[in-house]
Amino acid sequence: MQHARPLPPYLIQRYHGWKATSYTENESWYRTLAQEGQHPRAMLISCCDSRVHVTSIFGADQGEFFIHRNIANLVPPYTTDGGQHGTSAAVEYAVCALKVAHVIVMGHSSCGGIKGCDDMCSGRAPELEERTSFVGRWMDILRPGHARIADIPNDAERLRALEKEAVLVSLENLTSFPFVEAAMQKGTLTLHGVWLDIGEGRIEQYSAAAGTFVPI
Incomplete structure (x- = not known):
């Protein structure tokens, strides 16, 4: 090379x-x-954003987290098309090989991928609609979440809502993986969704009981 x-x-x-x-x-x-070898207790799926430093945030030591990062912390739905799926492979390895007890999806404020998704879905980023755009086709995963918040008129509020939708869409897609569902049914795996305000250093977690994100 x-x-x-x-x-x-x-x-x-x-x-x-x-x-x-x-x-x-x-x-x-x-x-x-x-x-x-490694025996992590949790898998953490976070954004590639350089400002999101999950090991520092949770005070994790080496070997404690199995970490996967991608644009906008997204998990695609389960598929058996025989393709090359990095995020799905990471989830499979964490759940089936490492037997992690927790899978945590962490979204965050001021996410560039989320802004790109909003622009694409709103017709302001035709370049992301191109078939050859890797970012655009990846952000297609979030289109169902965007449809749920598209009517919010205020830009800042819509983007923040979409950041949290990215977490929820990923959690929904995680449950479509048969081995994830099986581990949840056995009681050996729990899913968690959190959102980080970078500037404030504040974390909110999704509460199924409340149906929204609440401070921790």
Whole structure:
């Protein structure tokens, strides 16, 4: 591969800092993880957004979370078309191989993918309607959620509602996976939906009893 280049110097410097501090201080734990494998208690599905740092938010150690990130923290519906499905593969591995006890979907404020979905569904982003747009075709997953909030006239309120719909659509789609449903029926798996306000550092979780998101 002729196009690969060395890491930027600042990343190499940070690596050496980590190796000399965090790794050295916890070397026995890292060696245990390497020898005994991973046994995470939860899978966390979050957005690729660089501002959403789930391990810091929940104070998680190495080996505690099985993390999957994608645009707008979406889970597609279950399908058996034989295609290459990264998110579905991650869910299958977490539930069937790792036997996680919890799958948590985390949405967040000011999500660029959500804004793109709203623009696309409202006719303001024809480039996302193109068949060749990877982002557009991925955001098609959220069209049912957009239909539920499309009549909200205020832009900011509609986007915030759509951010939370992304969580709900993903939870709904998770239940379409037979192995997820089976684990839920056995009582070995629970699903959770949360939304993060980045600026306020506030998390809300979906309450089935209340039918809305409530602060934690």
